[in-house]
Amino acid sequence: MRMKHPTHSEDGWAVLVGLILFALTMTLLGGIDSLGWVVVVREWTALEHALAPVSPAYASLAPVVSLVGTFFLMVGLFSLAAWLMGREVRSFVPAFAVLVAVSYACLVAGHHAWIAATPDKRAAHGLSWSMGLTGEAGYIFALAAGLVVGNCLPRWAAWLKPAARPEWFVKTAIVILGAALGVKAAGATRLASAVLFRGFAAIVEAYLIYWALVYLLARTVFKFSREWAAPLASGISICGVSAAITTGAAIRARPVVPIMVSSLVVIFAVVELLVLPWLAQACLYHEPLVAGAWMGLAVKTDGAAVASGAITDALIRSRAQADLGLTYEEGWIVGTATTVKMFIDVFIGIWAVILSLIWVYRIDPRPGATLPLGEIGRRFPKFVVGYFLTFLVVLTLCLTEQGWLAPLTLAAREADVFRTLLFTLTFLAIGLEADFRRLWAEGVGRLAVAYVVSLFGFIIWIGLAISWIFFQGVQPPTVGG
Template identity: 50%
Template sequence: MNQENTLTRSSLLKTEDWWAVWLGGLVFFLGLGQLFGGDLLGWAVKTNVWLSITNSMAPLSKTYAFLPGWASLLLTFLFFLVTTSIGAACMGWNLKRFVVGFTIIFALAYGSFVLGSYGYLAATKDQYAKLNMNWSVGLTPEGGFIIALIVGLLIGNFWTGLAKFLEEAARPELYIKTGIVILGATLGIKALGSVNLASTVIIRGLCAIVEAYLIYWPVVYFISRKWFKMTPEWAAPLASGISICGVAAAIATGGAIRSRPQIPIILSSVIIVFVAVELLFLPWLAQSILYNQPMVAGSWMGLAVKSDGGAVASGAITEGLIRAKALAVNGVKWEPGWILTVTTVTKVFIDIFIGIWAFILAVVWSVFGINKRSQEKGAKVTKGEIWERFPKFVIGYAATFLILLLIGLAAPHLTKAATAAADQANGLRGIYFTLTFFSIGLITNVRKLWAEGMGRIVTVYAVCLFGFILWVGLLISWIFYHGIMPPIVTG
């Protein structure tokens, strides 16, 4: 019986991990239609930062500009419904309840994301002129994740009957792992862009690996375990989320060590809030102290801000602020794009190793039996056990990254089309992430969350971020990028 169950669980069509690979891979390969002159994903909905609701939605591609936003949204919903329903049927879920539940979850989750993209909540400073506004909370559209989580929590804790009805479609692990598979394509394009950078910038970008994996992670893990008495199930995803790459790293780590699914998402909601806090002050601090060292500032944003979107947004704001101050104070006009490039390269070198780190942790947790009650510490584990523990979605993440990177290296003339393909796939990734946050809120009991020590999570994050992460990141950025300047615009 055990052998039969093992064979069933290992089937390529029976587990959420593998279905994340198939669903994420489908989105990725549809995006690759750009390489052949096709536009197979351009009809999908894109959510804009908006002040007028009529401008909140549009198709991803100008090819489908004739579609109104609501039609693009409808097509996107049908695509998600059909593809996820096929997976649900193969995994033996109640298909009728899944279809109805998914329809409601999609509507509420996407509505939350649209609300989170409202200009006075989401806009960053570099978007003010375009939107004709002069202030915002600055959460970035990722604030929509927090709103989706809150809406899910409200339903899950106050409308328990509705939550019970929706639970068949509340599948956070499937949604987030699919999103991470798609994320690999975006990182592939970023890494491809860095190939053409000066070799000195690329080499110095490697400091991010040393900084993230040899300094931040063990220190955060030690503080969480020894000072705040967190269990390994909480401490490892928290260490990855704070030290590596926010949401994706926390969830990849949670999958690798088999933590309860709500743990990395709870941590991710805290991470997003701190990212918003950093966006409110870090670029202006960088402008004040680093306007004569622009590349140091760009690297610092990549090391300090723990989400891809937040880091890139902070790099864009920092570039605008520093270039303006350097021109006003020193009369020097730096060539645009370089500060943001350093931010992106630094972030890429960190992100690229999420999969590797997840694999390392999967092996360590398996070999030493951490968090596994049925296995005493130090017991031997078979290769099959390690493979069974290995998060399969990481294979998809690595594959989408390598495919786009190799395409760009082998055929540079296809880089522009490959970039468009990754951008389109990334548009759907955001929806998968939103579904994740809503679903985890729906299945979460708030009283149990507080019992686990939410206050400790926030305290650990604040102590680590403001106590040493920001300043160690600044020191390493200074060591590797001090004295390296962008080209000066003449004439």
């Protein structure tokens, strides 16, 4: 099997699709509610109450019309982007349509009041008991569905694969998330600036300590060559797939090296996604932003890290409400995880330049060889720019004109419909991609052992310590508090 060199063209399209959806919600500033008709999933005990248009202005619209319209908008927009990207549209469109449909099924199931309702909402649903997982339980259903299909139904998984693009989905969601966090930050600028700086500080610390330790372990204990050890150190220690690939380019490794590392990253990211949010709920419900930063520092790949942040957000808010009587404002935990991850993505570029300097001039000098700065620049994650752009635009608008806060809050709620669906698609696609049979493939065992020892031996715990050092005592706002 000849490996193809990975392409990052989805990154730019994530920004474009995210900005299109963001721009459509911004028409509210001109008094035009162009996306108020899109469907939002609500907690329910009777199925007919599960769906509704997101804006009160469209309250009279039948929920099924809203659902069908949203479905076709998403399928149309992503199919157009896939076509412009040069993808095989005939295989993409039906597979993506199925993924969207399954995602909505998971979201609706996850919003059943028995599963989703937090203690304060049980009375409204006429319940004496509920699991209190919030509607984000839909993400867990999506991940489970993806894992079952990906590992037990290989023919279905192969059919869905052209449209299962977790990094594209989550990067688009992150661009949209920037707008929602901008609205939140406007009401808590000191907290937002504390999260931004402390997130930056945490990743500087994590990167410098993680990378050196994993590289040392890979080279001395596991006896990997430099070509393998550098992408492995970046893949395990920081941001998974993109870090492994960027490092591979920086040290001029053969393309197949970071690809093999990346296949492990995806598998173990799922393991982390299934374990760490519950651990955070059990131990960190009184320190929500420590938990958010921990997800950003410990869970590899953008998709799994932000997805873990979303689950942790739901689990901790539920636990804090039940045990502490505190209702934390939604979104700060996932926002902290996302912010930390964004800085990591920026730092990858800086680290890649440092590594390429060392490799070109000291470790592997070749006649006429130059720094692969163009390649590193091409791999710089554009969605980071999209995230900060939507964040800063919305924050500036909110702080400039007090009267815009209400329409921008509604705009953020409308954008959140797409963010929620894209997160669900991300969970589903992560499950589909995580082929656990890879662990038994010949030759992968040594890589996998190095990965497990590093990840569970110290990466996760150093990440927790750094998160605690920088975020302990930083509390998100409480609702009605």
